[in-house]
Amino acid sequence: MAKMWEGRFSKALDTQADDFNSSIHFDCRMFRQDIKGSMAHAAMLAARGIISQADADAIIPELENILQDIESGKLAIDMTAEDIHMFVEAELTKRLGDVGKRLHTARSRNDQVAVDIRLYLREEADGIIEMLKTLLDAILHQAKQHKETIMPGYTHLQRAQPITFAHHLLAYGMMFTRDIGRIQDAVKRMNCNPLGSCALAGTTYNTDRYMTADALGFDGITLNSIDGVSDRDFCVELLSAFATVMMHLSRFSEEIILWASWEFKFIELDDSYTTGSSIMPQKKNPDIAELVRGKTGRVYGDLMAMLTILKGIPLAYNKDMQEDKESIFDAVDTVKQCLTVFPPMLKTLKALPENMLKAAQKGFINATDLADYLTKKGIPFRTAYKLVGQTVAYCIAKNKVLEELSLAEYKEFHELFEADVFEAISLRRCVESRISAGSTNLESVETQITYIETFI
Ligand code: ARG
Secondary structure, eight states, X not given: OOOTTGGGOSSOOOHHHHHHHOOHHHHGGGHHHHHHHHHHHHHHHHHTTSSOHHHHHHHHHHHHHHHHHHHHTSSOOOTTSSSHHHHHHHHHHHHHGGGGGGTTTTOXXXXXXXXXXXXXXXXXXXXXXXXXXXXXXXXXXXXXXXXXXXXXXXXXXXXXXXXXXXXXXXXXXXXXXXXXXXXXXXXXXXXXXXXXXXXXXXXXXXXXXXXXXXXXXXSEEOSOHHHHHHOOHXXXXXXXXXXXXXXXXXXXXXXXXHHTSTTTXXXXXXXXXXXXXXXXXXXXXXXXXXXXXXXXXXXXXXXXXXXXXXXXXOSSOOGGGGGHHHHHHHHHHHHHHHHHHHHHHHHHOEEOHHHHHHHHTSSOTTHHHHHHHHHHTTOOHHHHHHHHHHHHHHHHHHTOOGGGSOHXXXXXXXXXXXXXXHHHTSHHHHHHTOOSTTSSSHHHHHHHHHHHHTTO
């Protein structure tokens, strides 16, 4: 395709340099945003008398036609165009002649691309938030069934204290509610109209940037034209929020992989979310969870790429910034792919409460409760803690667990032990008596469920 800017040059751009320079292969996905931005711009130009109403009346419906033609497949995007902005303008001019050539008055591709990315990200961010809600729904679906399913809670991957499966799942639920908040916060700051900043310094035309802001659903306008075209910190913020979503998904995936192993066997993944091996007939592999964990690295990479693209470029626009889009698109695609498969995988997995309970019965996970038992009878916590440490060592030597000691053996450690000690260290009691706000008890779990429901 001929270059719009060829007047200045005596020679065509080298073919390979042209390919290298072009962004149409990836920015073609922003055709909708680009056309909507142009429609708003044309309407504003006419309202301000910068172009005639008759021209706007020709341009706007023709842009709509172009949009529909691309959507219906009637019009193929020309991959020899430099970018989507050039393609849309060239197509308009092809259809309208000189009238089409008036559209780019009081505008630059620099503010155009800044608008397009914002509109694109706003829409994708909304979609990702909806997907996160579906994930929260899957978490609640499992949590509601397992409010009283006891499992070991871990620190250092060592059995620590008894918790419920619901409490564990809801911890992830809380993380994903904050992910929603992070995305919403970033969108709020991003939702400012850069259109009208033009190349960098604004324009000599008496434009109305508030009018295009309104038409495009922005909350306001960028107040500095250089900032308007140079800023991509909203991309950094959103990529960072997406990377955090992936980090949470990856941690969750890691646990699902562990839980599905024969060593844990806390869950059984549904056949529709597992794969077999080409050689080992017995295998049932958690590939989906592993891939989510693996893809996390890409999104971290996208964030790093964006930060690095921006770190050394002077104001205002530099061609380096064209690289912003591939990072954004890759992160958006990856997060969406993961959020498509993860929630149903979670929803369809089957918890195995007997195995969880069996694991909870080993590892002295009620030792803190035994110390608390003595503390509540007046023994200072540190003393009780040491005594229980000795009791555990004694159990290990005898190959017993705390529940298996006799009252007489307990009395050897301290005379304040009574028959009620067995009830105090029963796993169910350990869970129920964690009464502090936000703990693993049933009422707290129900409060958490109610809270998360407000996000859905
Ligand atoms: N394709 C370009 C990009 O994505 C559009 C902006 C071009 N501006 C320029 N001054 N060359 O960044």
